[in-house]
Amino acid sequence: MKAIVIPCLALIWGCLGPALAQAASKANREEILAVYSFSPHMLTKEQQSQKSKTLDAFWQKAKAERKAYLPLLKEQLTEKNVPAFFLYDGSMLLLELADTAENRRIALQAVARCDLRDVDQTTYLRQVHRLAVFGEDTTDAAFHILDDPKFQAIVPEHALTLGQDFCLIIMVFPTDSTNWLQRAVKRLDVETDTDAQKSLLHLLWYAQTSESDGAIAHFAKAAEKPAPSRDFARQLAARNDELLARKGNAVASLKASTGRQAEASIRKARVKTMSRISDEALMEFDEETLKLIGIRRGGTEPK
Secondary structure, eight states: OHHHHHHHHHHHHHHHHHHHHHHHHHHHHHHHHHHTOSOGGGSOHHHHHHHHHHHHHHHHHHHHTHHHHHHHHHHHTTOSSSOHHHHHHHHHHHHHHOOOHHHHHHHHHHHTTSOGGGSOHHHHHHHHHHHHHTTOOOHHHHHGGGGOTTOOEEEGGGTEEEOHHHHHHHHHTTSOGGGTHHHHHHHHHHOOOHHHHHHHHHHHHHHOSHHHHHHHHHHHHOTTSOHHHHHHHHHHHHHHHHHHHHHTHHHHHHHHHHTTSOHHHHHHHHHHHTTSOSHHHHHHHHHHHHHHHHHHHTTOSOO
């Protein structure tokens, strides 16, 4: 009898196993939708506190059942009709479970669709910047903050308050400029919000390339653009010469000492500098940018 029963049980399990797994996956999916069916910015502090406990419990469960939740999170984060807060918090959970290159890219695409009103802006900056340092393309997630004119990050340990412009710069500069330079030029051409325009212009000024120079100059002359933004573009277009003139002999010395260095070396140094978020890093970034301006004005920039 045993020789008959065991194969029968195996046959039954072979039929029921996939169905049970599918049912479990569906239950977990429904659990995600239920857990994240709220928007933090619409809740009171007390309600947020209660939801935090629910989220903590869910995170602990997902960590304990990693094999079940990891593929589910990856799948759900690419779906369109999921709660907005899940796109951010679920991405952080995914990276907590497995911080791989694939998961980092999934997370970046997801957070680029989250509701920024539900997210601590300083944490958003830090998380996107962290992934930028890994070399991931953070452009979508970084450009997402252009939708919020009041986006601001506070870094108390360095006494920094960063506006939308520098948050944008910090979130993309550690990556390859081929990820974001042309996209910034194109976005500037269609952007209508003045704060976002100024942030893009500031980013393009720091890029210090012929393409970014051209975009700034073109914008400055575009009569259909808002006057405040055009004025800012004109200021940026003149800033290189003003900086060199203001530094006087110090700049002449700087140009002499850096003229022998390859432009690529200076650009690489700026990327490395922006792997940190601090006042010291920003000052170094400006110093390196001035070196780059000196080299470019010396005619060493490749055509």
